[in-house]
């Protein structure tokens with residue numbers, strides 16, 4: 001009998017079996033969006049059965065927002081359903097304890113139990129992905145909040161007068177600048193026309209600034225394109241403000257960074273943060289590094305939750 005970890009992402013569900021030693025078997029599927037909220041629960045159950053028929057306990061790390069008391073996802077912008085029940089269907093099906101946490105909340109726990117945060121009790125995990133999120137452990141306690149939605153650092157305000165609107169409807173949030181989906185729009189505001197025309201980035205976009213994607217910006221930067229490097233530096237300045245806010249608010253010993261944008265471009269993301277963060281910090285600087293758990297950090301967190309749940 002293994003413990004079961006589930007990671008419900010914006011587009012994919014991952015399920016793994018494992019123990020305090022780590023993961024054993026892992027499967028990944030694209031989330032079933034066609035069969036309503038029940039379709040997601042059923043998919044999760046079927047995937048769990050593929051790796052373990054009688055789990056000891058189940059941990060779930062998921063996109064939010066959460067309604068922790070009801071054990072479900074509510075009003076998520078990522079799926080066309082209002083509520084996705086998670087804990088109840090799992091308990092019914094397997095008759096074991098199931099615990100749920102927001103993805104980055106699970107992430108910081110995963111880092112503490114399996115990753116770079118072993119023996120570290122003031123720890124922060126940030127994800128730079130389609131969106132931005134964070135999880136905090138302070139004095140050994142993982143911060144959860146009244147509904148399970150604490151530490152939404154992606155929605156910290158960088159500039160209240162900004163014309164750049166966040167997907168949540170507020171102006172100037174960190175995620176509006178540096179979330180993978182929003183980076184191209186921020187980049188467009190930074191372009192100098194004369195510079196754009198002779199840049200490699202423009203060439204990669206067929207001359208159309210509207211065709212910019214995060215991937216193209218980072219690819220051009222990796223090839224030394226000055227326009228792309230300047231954009232990456234500006235993204236990094238905003239990220240440094242965000243990380244500094246985290247350091248000032250939570251006083252961590254260690255900040256680990258994950259998410260596809262950071263994992264695919266570790267140097268380009270980390271260098272400006274290291275360069276600019278001290279400007280904005282009053283607390284003693286923590287160590288800042290890319291998570292060694294990579295794209296599995298939430299799944300590791302879910303596994304740690306399952307161990308706690310038993």
Ligand SMILES: [Zn+2]
Pocket residue numbers: 154155166167168169170173175176
């Ligand atoms: Zn926002």
